[in-house]
Amino acid sequence: xxxxxxxxxxxxxxxxxxxxxxHGVDLAxxxxxxxxxxxxNGAGKTTTLRTIxxxxxxxxxxxxxxxxxxxxxxxxxxxxxxxxxxPETMGIxxxxxxxxxxxxxxxxxxxxxxxxxxxxxxxxxxxxxxQQAAGTxxxxxxxxxxxxxAIIEDRRLIIVDEPTKGLxxxxxxxxxxxxxxxxxxSTTILMVEQNFHMASALxxxxxxxxxxxxxxxxxMRDLAADEALQARLLGLSLASHx
Amino acid sequence: xxxxxxxxxxxPAIALLALPLMPFPTWVALTAAGAAMGMMLFLMASGLTxxxxxxxxxxxxxxxxxxxxxxxxVSVLGWLAGWxxxxxxxxxxxxxxxxxxxxxxxxGAAGVVFERAIIRRVHGKHLQQILITVGGMIVAEQLILAxxxxxxxxxxxxxxLRGSLILAGxxxxxxxxxxxxxxxxxxxxxxxxxxxxRIGLLVRAGVENRExxxxxxxxxxxLFVGVFVAGTALAxxxxxxxxxxxxxxxxxxxxxxxxxxxxxxxxxxxxxxxxCFAGAALVGLTANYVGFLEPRLALGSNIALMVLVLLWRPxxxxxxxxx
Ligand SMILES: Nc1ncnc2c1ncn2[C@@H]1O[C@H](COP(=O)(O)OP(=O)(O)OP(=O)(O)O)[C@@H](O)[C@H]1O
Ligand SMILES: [Mg+2]
Numbered sequence: 001x002x003x004x005x006x007x008x009x010x011x012x013x014x015x016x017x018x019x020x021x022x023h024g025v026d027l028a029x030x031x032x033x034x035x036x037x038x039x040x041n042g043a044g045k046t047t048t049l050r051t052i053x054x055x056x057x058x059x060x061x062x063x064x065x066x067x068x069x070x071x072x073x074x075x076x077x078x079x080x081x082x083x084x085x086x087p088e089t090m091g092i093x094x095x096x097x098x099x100x101x102x103x104x105x106x107x108x109x110x111x112x113x114x115x116x117x118x119x120x121x122x123x124x125x126x127x128x129x130x131q132q133a134a135g136t137x138x139x140x141x142x143x144x145x146x147x148x149x150a151i152i153e154d155r156r157l158i159i160v161d162e163p164t165k166g167l168x169x170x171x172x173x174x175x176x177x178x179x180x181x182x183x184x185x186s187t188t189i190l191m192v193e194q195n196f197h198m199a200s201a202l203x204x205x206x207x208x209x210x211x212x213x214x215x216x217x218x219x220m221r222d223l224a225a226d227e228a229l230q231a232r233l234l235g236l237s238l239a240s241h242x
Numbered sequence: 243x244x245x246x247x248x249x250x251x252x253x254p255a256i257a258l259l260a261l262p263l264m265p266f267p268t269w270v271a272l273t274a275a276g277a278a279m280g281m282m283l284f285l286m287a288s289g290l291t292x293x294x295x296x297x298x299x300x301x302x303x304x305x306x307x308x309x310x311x312x313x314x315x316v317s318v319l320g321w322l323a324g325w326x327x328x329x330x331x332x333x334x335x336x337x338x339x340x341x342x343x344x345x346x347x348x349x350g351a352a353g354v355v356f357e358r359a360i361i362r363r364v365h366g367k368h369l370q371q372i373l374i375t376v377g378g379m380i381v382a383e384q385l386i387l388a389x390x391x392x393x394x395x396x397x398x399x400x401x402x403l404r405g406s407l408i409l410a411g412x413x414x415x416x417x418x419x420x421x422x423x424x425x426x427x428x429x430x431x432x433x434x435x436x437x438x439x440r441i442g443l444l445v446r447a448g449v450e451n452r453e454x455x456x457x458x459x460x461x462x463x464x465l466f467v468g469v470f471v472a473g474t475a476l477a478x479x480x481x482x483x484x485x486x487x488x489x490x491x492x493x494x495x496x497x498x499x500x501x502x503x504x505x506x507x508x509x510x511x512x513x514x515x516x517x518c519f520a521g522a523a524l525v526g527l528t529a530n531y532v533g534f535l536e537p538r539l540a541l542g543s544n545i546a547l548m549v550l551v552l553l554w555r556p557x558x559x560x561x562x563x564x565x
Contacts, residue, residue: 053457079459091454093447095562100443105458149458 006031006157006188007052012061014051021047023212024061029157032186036193036203036220040235043209045192046088049161053085054078082156086163090146094135098126098145101134105149119148122178140171151182160191164198176201200224208233249559253523260531270412272530278418280526281425282487286480286499287506288432288518289473295449295513295562297466299361300368302375304503305496306382307474310352311345311481312491313390316397318344326400334400341482349478353471361470383493394492397485421483428476429519436515445469449513449562505544509551511558520559
């Protein structure tokens with residue numbers, strides 16, 4: 001099983017300023033699967049994703065991607081390995097049009113029409129808004145742009161931080177469909193998600209964080225079936241998200 | 243965008259407001275003078291605003307690149323006195339163009355050195371940036387004094403760019419028209435680059451969200467060095483135009499302009515090229531109208547203008563939206 005691990009964090013510590021946030025995170029993301037990273041608010045999920053992307057520097061431990069250490073790499077170098085990142089804040093360029101946002105996420109060859117058609121198939125509304133400034137879109141549409149940037153090229157790993165945050169149920173349904181379509185292409189995905197409906201619909205593997213550590217790993221199916229385990233690991237917040 | 247139009251309409255509005263306050267020929271002459279001053283300020287300020295927008299770098303030594311451009315203009319127009327003095331518009335403009343190109347090269351090259359030696363060491367530390375760039379400004383002035391001497395230098399306008407044209411009964415200095423044309427040209431070129439090229443899109447994206455540009459695989463440091471050097475080259479071009487316009491150059495020419503340049507950047511909205519353009523026009527026009535209507539207020543009018551604009555729009559005319 002070790003062979004099919006695409007991304008591995010071993011004993012990762014992260015400090016933000018003088019705060020010690022991650023206390024030895026161990027995490028394995030298996031190739032071709034969707035790993036759900038769960039945990040209470042403030043558990044360190046976003047910090048873990050940012051540390052993988054090199055946006056925070058790990059103060060100890062190693063991060064390996066496809067067997068190569070990337071702990072010391074700068075963010076652009078990490079992205080160029082084929083890792084796309086959809087941050088919690090979406091990171092949309094609001095002054096730029098939807099087209100320009102996607103163009104910057106594409107390789108040097110520019111926007112590929114076939115890829116673009118696939119993005120429009122998943123998010124038809126982006127076709128109408130293509131030439132519009134991304135800052136004028138609704139929250140759900142912005143999230144679609146953020147995800148579209150991640151899938152406009154073939155990526156080896158897509159990292160997504162709470163894509164449903166603040167979105168209406170109808171949009172969440174669309175996002176679930178989009179990720180389900182993406183899973184059919186065997187893209188490896190690491191996702192943080194608080195919405196348990198979304199998490200259980202999409203997750204293959206699961207890792208639960210608490211207080212800067214991974215405290216549970218297993219399959220999503222097992223966690224979804226075990227309410228006592230959910231309550232212990234995630235507290236009541238999980239059930240109320242149904 | 244719709245919310246932008248009042249900020250841009252303020253420029254013609256000020257011009258119209260001044261119209262009933264003075265005779266028409268005076269208004270034409272002052273408007274041309276204000277537009278010329280505005281466009282020269284835009285050349286000097288546009289780089290500064292982008293440098294701040296992209297990397298939060300406050301460069302108080304920006305004026306040194308204006309000064310360098312001004313002195314390069316003196317030297318180049320001195321060597322090309324034959325062209326500059328010839329009775330041929332083409333040769334006159336060629337002399338000016340060579341001076342502009344040489345100043346852009348010199349200031350840009352100095353920008354490369356300054357970025358490597360100083361700016362890159364103080365990223366993210368505003369207090370250190372202020373101290374070290376103010377210090378850099380002083381050192382640069384001393385170097386320029388050592389190279390060109392302490393006495394003010396004279397520089398003549400190219401022959402056919404001297405004097406005035408009569409437009410609508412008003413005398414409009416020819417060189418002002420050249421300055422306006424160059425300013426508009428540079429603005430149009432910047433607009434094209436920022437909106438139509440991938441590098442330009444990256445600059446605009448980087449001003450909004452640096453981290454995300456990096457997370458898409460682009461090295462923002464490289465982009466910043468490019469913008470910094472382009473900004474210092476533009477400052478040098480502004481210095482050429484200002485020197486030739488004034489016909490006198492001292493080592494303080496850049497420092498003298500720095501306050502106005504910062505006022506322009508603040509009025510426009512830090513990081514915004516469009517705002518910088520509108521802010522520069524506004525400062526140029528106001529300075530000229532007020533200088534005519536009430537000379538005693540001329541000195542304070544730019545500060546007053548800045549305060550009024552900030553009361554109306556606390557983040558400047560066309561503030562950037564940062565995510
Ligand atoms: N920039 C920062 N400076 C200081 N502390 C921070 C910073 N960012 C995060 N933290 C702290 O680190 C801890 C983990 O935060 P993180 O954002 O990783 O949690 P999370 O699991 O993503 O939470 P949420 O579910 O609310 O998004 C929290 O206690 C938070 O207060
Ligand atoms: Mg988070």
